[in-house]
Amino acid sequence: MSETTLDQVLTQRRESNKDIINVDEPTVKLVIFALGEQCFAFHGERIREILAQTDVFFVPGCPSSLEGVINVRGDIESVIRPHELLHLSDNSVGSHSSILLGRGAGMSSGIRVDRVIDVVDVPQGSIQPAPATLPEHMRTLVLGVLHFQEQPVAVLDLDKMFADYARGLG
Amino acid sequence: MSEYTAPAPGCVLEPLDLVLFSAGGWRVGIEARRVCGAHPAPHGESVTEVAALLGLAHLAPLVPLAPLEPLEPMRPVAAADTTPGARQCLSLKHAAGVREIHVEAPVELVGLSAAAIHPLPPLLAARTHLPGLCALVFPPAADACVLLFDATVLGADA
Numbered sequence: 001m002s003e004t005t006l007d008q009v010l011t012q013r014r015e016s017n018k019d020i021i022n023v024d025e026p027t028v029k030l031v032i033f034a035l036g037e038q039c040f041a042f043h044g045e046r047i048r049e050i051l052a053q054t055d056v057f058f059v060p061g062c063p064s065s066l067e068g069v070i071n072v073r074g075d076i077e078s079v080i081r082p083h084e085l086l087h088l089s090d091n092s093v094g095s096h097s098s099i100l101l102g103r104g105a106g107m108s109s110g111i112r113v114d115r116v117i118d119v120v121d122v123p124q125g126s127i128q129p130a131p132a133t134l135p136e137h138m139r140t141l142v143l144g145v146l147h148f149q150e151q152p153v154a155v156l157d158l159d160k161m162f163a164d165y166a167r168g169l170g
Numbered sequence: 171m172s173e174y175t176a177p178a179p180g181c182v183l184e185p186l187d188l189v190l191f192s193a194g195g196w197r198v199g200i201e202a203r204r205v206c207g208a209h210p211a212p213h214g215e216s217v218t219e220v221a222a223l224l225g226l227a228h229l230a231p232l233v234p235l236a237p238l239e240p241l242e243p244m245r246p247v248a249a250a251d252t253t254p255g256a257r258q259c260l261s262l263k264h265a266a267g268v269r270e271i272h273v274e275a276p277v278e279l280v281g282l283s284a285a286a287i288h289p290l291p292p293l294l295a296a297r298t299h300l301p302g303l304c305a306l307v308f309p310p311a312a313d314a315c316v317l318l319f320d321a322t323v324l325g326a327d328a
Binding site: 026057058059061062063066071074076077078080093107108109125162165166167168 | 194196225226259285287289292294295296297298299300303306308314315317
């Protein structure tokens with residue numbers, strides 16, 4: 001006679017069901033990037049293009065956070081450096097830096113990032129609400145946080161970023 | 171103030187005549203219809219410096235800009251000294267007569283298509299410190315853009 005009990009069977013079945021991924025769970029596309037040692041992300045629908053080495057034309061009379069303008073197939077777009085807006089130290093441009101061409105608050109602009117990490121689809125449920133311990137300047141800019149490759153990633157609100165930048169912040 | 175009539179949707183605009191000059195190391199342009207003349211700047215005469223009016227006086231100068239390739243042949247302003255850096259006096263149309271400003275040579279009259287003139291991107295327009303900066307031109311193979319200004323900043327009639 002088997003010594004297996006019903007309880008054992010049911011327990012084993014419950015444990016195995018925990019590993020089942022709900023394929024119907026909605027996913028969110030994120031563009032994950034690094035600014036210095038910190039990781040951030042934008043929602044994928046906000047990013048039109050990712051540009052690698054692109055000539056930036058300097059325009060005088062702008063804050064240092066406005067790097068210049070670029071010509072994207074005949075359209076002139078600004079390039080901003082978000083470091084000051086996010087209260088991060090802004091090191092010189094590295095060889096791995098890229099420009100994310102984003103759209104928010106009815107405007108479009110390039111955003112200089114130090115490194116693009118990945119473009120991924122993540123379950124919507126994996127993005128947690130922004131913690132209350134965030135610094136004050138970040139609370140209105142962070143939509144949520146998640147972990148990617150064991151690193152915390154803050155999902156940023158591009159609408160708010162562009163609106164704040166236009167108002168003179170950063 | 172002059173009346174403004176928006177162009178009909180889809181209409182092809184004629185090339186825009188611009189007067190280009192140098193100021194504070196930058197290549198700068200204003201609408202040619204605001205300019206009524208130019209002559210070499212008299213020595214010792216105190217005339218308004220354009221670089222200060224445009225906010226370019228204390229900004230780092232740039233490498234020399236490659237010449238524009240206009241739709242129409244470039245016409246140097248009559249009797250103008252085209253030696254880079256030479257002082258020229260531009261006469262701007264003004265309700266009270268003429269306003270003269272000092273600019274740097276070469277002073278050129280060019281015609282540019284609407285496609286070559288780019289409005290400021292919104293974030294740049296929101297954050298620029300240069301009064302009257304309204305558009306940019308990107309000459310082919312050039313290292314820098316040409317800055318187009320609203321001539322009313324220089325004291326021309328609106």
